[in-house]
Amino acid sequence: MELKFLASDRVEAFVSYIMQKKTVYAPQRAGKHSVALKKVADPGAVVLDYARTMQSVKKFFLPPRDELLQFNLADQSFAPAEVKPLDAVLLGIHSYDRAAIDRLDYNFSQGHAERNYLTRREGVVWVGVSFEPDEFHFSGSVGIRPHDTEGFDVFLTRARDGYLVEVLTNAGRELTAGFDLPATDQAKPQPGHFHQHIFLPQAKLNEVMGASYNNPVWEETAEKCVGCGSCNIVCPTCYCFNVEENVDIKVSGGTRERIWDGCMLREFTEVAGGEVFRGGLAERQRHRVMRKFKYLSDKTGHPWCVGCGRCTAYCTAGISIVSIVNRCISDYEKHAATAV
Amino acid sequence: MKLNELVPQQDPVDLYLPVMSEIRDVRPLTDLETLYTVALPDGRDLGHQPGQFVEVSLFGVGEAPFSISSSPTRKGVFELGIRKVGLLTEKLAELKPGDKVGIRGPFGHGIPVEKFRGKDVLIVAGGIGLVPMRSMINYVLDRRDEFGRLIICYGSRSDKELLFTDEMESWRRDPGVDFHVTVDRGSPEWEGNTGVITTLIPGLELDLGKTVCCVCGPPVMYRFVLLALKSRGLPDKSIYMSLERRMKCGVGKCGHCQINHSYVCQDGPVYHYPDLKSLEEAL
Structure with a gap:
């Protein structure tokens, strides 16, 4: 090149x-x-x-608020969002x-x-x-x-x-084309070193995370977590959403919109009647991390975490996803060592 | 393989636009539940399987998933049995024939009726779980010679909350139907069984090698029903279960209905019990 x-x-x-x-x-x-x-x-x-x-x-592709349709209450008609x-x-x-x-x-x-x-x-x-x-x-x-x-x-x-x-x-x-970019014989510099590392590649993580379902790390993380959902909202691969109706002030019509939602929020799994299927913060943390390092990677071979560090950088409680995964790895290796 | 090579190439479609449909009939089932008869435009058939669901919406109020209560054998219109528990269902309860609702679907995997064909069909329904199971019951009744015996176990909190009581009478009289009902707490007039639904299972006459079962009810019910079925010796492979979750989009995108790696709106709501064993969060 x-x-x-x-x-x-x-x-x-x-x-x-x-x-x-x-x-x-x-x-x-x-x-x-x-x-x-x-x-x-x-x-x-x-x-x-x-x-x-x-x-x-x-x-830009999944806006925080995304209009799905506009409705008219008088004649119950609607038009798809442009x-x-x-x-x-x-x-x-x-x-x-x-x-x-x-x-x-x-x-x-x-x-x-x-x-x-x-x-x-x-x-x-x-x-x-x-x-x-x-x-x-x-x-x-x-x-x-x-x-x-x-x-x-x-x-x-x-x-x-x-x-x-x-x-x-x-x-x-x-x-x-048309902008003067002179050729150079400078070589591409070595990329900078990372200061944070997950200790195993994804190919091994599928198995490790599969064995970490009952790891105490979920309960321990839950003790710190406040369930604010910031980690979901800043994650570049989180795409879950809720759908809301917004009626205009004249009550003549309105819009149906989807808005970003997060699996760390308690209401996320709540159904009518009040049942909540992931009521505990430990279960919700586990779901979040498993979605990044197990559920979708089992299917595709690729982790759904891209290592941007946002969930950790913006966590209001100082929770680190790297620490959680590394804890699962070290417990898995310890367990494997004692099993031999 | 590189991830971008795994991305399927298919034409994108509008997934969230409802089909405006007409309420044809509104029939109260109890103080809380109502049966709505709905017609798609132009006499179009819904084309569902027993156990599937649709998304029902009212503009300005919201959208939620509801299981289909009628059998696909009864064409032209479909029925939804809906309990008043929130904003949308309160508003639905105010609808009259001629009013419009938005419909999307049908969605998900319903009951695999081919696995029940030629077999004795055991239905275990708790409370409002009878709503989707009625679709299967009427499917079997309409294609009677394709199935063996039909055994129905239905449990409700009280006799005042029993659904489809008129149809229940015809099931009771039908010699081809083995119908059992129990209530947790009966009123003074109640003369039937009292007790939770699992009390019905030990007494059932079952041909274990020939019986296939479908269970639907409140979350708390499943473990107890499974234990009761297991102690009768019904193999796991003969059990299907319909699960409730918050299927907000119905098309595997919004994430609300996910149980571990499985989207209930795509893989369920009806699951084969052996497949559920890998989903720790299922029950």
């Missing part, structure tokens, strides 16, 4: 250039301490060196967030293929950027490295004084 060079002082010009071709969404400052993915109005506001955004690109392709450049995306979209593509395509999500997914040009692992990232443990270009049309790797640019697809060539 031929490497080109984008000097740091030309990033703004590059963003301006691609903005002429398509709408661009990219990480930008949000408040004092956060970076969020937003539509770019000022090319100078784009931040390419960042640890993580609180919300992933998921929000859903349009995103048709934009997603710039400055980390490899784990791109990998999360492969997972959501699977969820919204298998069984019944869903129009709402799959329509929005159309027309996206992906421009990735490498990241420097911080104290929460562990994507290396699930096979996603900071420099992975999989699924991107263009990829920027942080280097001295700028970015090494790989143009990977025709869509990437169309996007960058």
Whole structure:
């Protein structure tokens, strides 16, 4: 792959250039301490060196509030919500967030293929950027490295004084054509080291997690957990939702919308009459972690956790998913050792 | 295999749009339960299996899953037996013939009737669990020669809460139906069995090699019914169970009905008992 060079002082010009071709969404400052993915109005506001955004690109394809239909109460008629392709450049995306979209593509395509999500997914040009692992990232443990270009049309790797640019697809060539990116003989630098690790690969985790159903770690985690659901809401591969009716102030009509929901919330499994099928926080933590490391990986061979570290970074109680999984691994190995 | 190669390529469809359907009849079953007769537009048939469910919605109120109470052998319209327990069901109770409801479905795997064909059919229904089981009961009655004996065990909290009492009378009189009913607490007028549903099982006349059973009832009932069936010697492979969960979307997306790795709206609500053993959260 031929490497080109984008000097740091030309990033703004590059963003301006691609903005002429398509709408661009990219990480930008949000408040004092956060970076969020937003539509770019000022090319100078784009931040390419960042640890993580609180919300992933998921929000563009599965919005937190997503209209399904509009209804008219007078004649009981309805019209389906208008859903349009995103048709934009997603710039400055980390490899784990791109990998999360492969997972959501699977969820919204298998069984019944869903129009709402799959329509929005159309027309996206992906421009990735490498990241420097911080104290929460562990994507290396699930096979996603900071420099992975999989699924991107263009990829920027942080280097001295700028970015090494790989143009990977025709869509990437169309996007960058006409902008001067000189060739460089700089080699791609080694990706940064992770500070967090899960001690076993997914191929072994299926068995370990299967044997960890009654591990005390679930009860111990539940003692700390407050059941706020933050881990679900920031997870780039959580896609569960609830459906709500919103009636307008004139009570003439309204909308049926789906909103993000989370399996850590008590009401999640509640049925009419009050029965709750996962009433305990331990059961709910177990369900959350098993969904990431067992249930879907048994079927596909891939973990549904992409190692972004968000659930841990934003946990209000300091719960670490890496610690939970490693605890299951070490208990499993201890048990195996005593069994011999 | 790479994950993106596992993504099935098929045309996306609108999954959440209801078909506006007409309430044809509203018949109270008890103080709390009502039987609604519903017609899809243009005389379209619902095309369901016994044990399947539909999503019923009222604009501005909400949408929820309900099992279908009528047999697919009775075409043209379908029936839903619904208990008033929340906002949506309170509003449904106000509907009159001619009113509209939104319908999506049918969804899920119902009772695999081919596994019951040629066999004695044992139905164990607790409380409102009779609603979906009535679909199977009437299916068997309408195709009488395709099945062996029909044995029905029905338990209710009290005689005032018994559902489909008129049909129950015809089951009682039918020589081809072995019908048993019990109530937890009977009123002074109640002359039948008193006790929980499991008290009916020891006395049943069962041809163990020929009997296939389907169980549906409140969550607390399943373990006790399983124990009672096991002590009668009915093999696990002859037992099917219908489970209740919060099937919000009906199409395997929203996550609410998940039991371990299984989506009840896709793999269930009717499960073969041997398959349920790998789902620790099922019962």
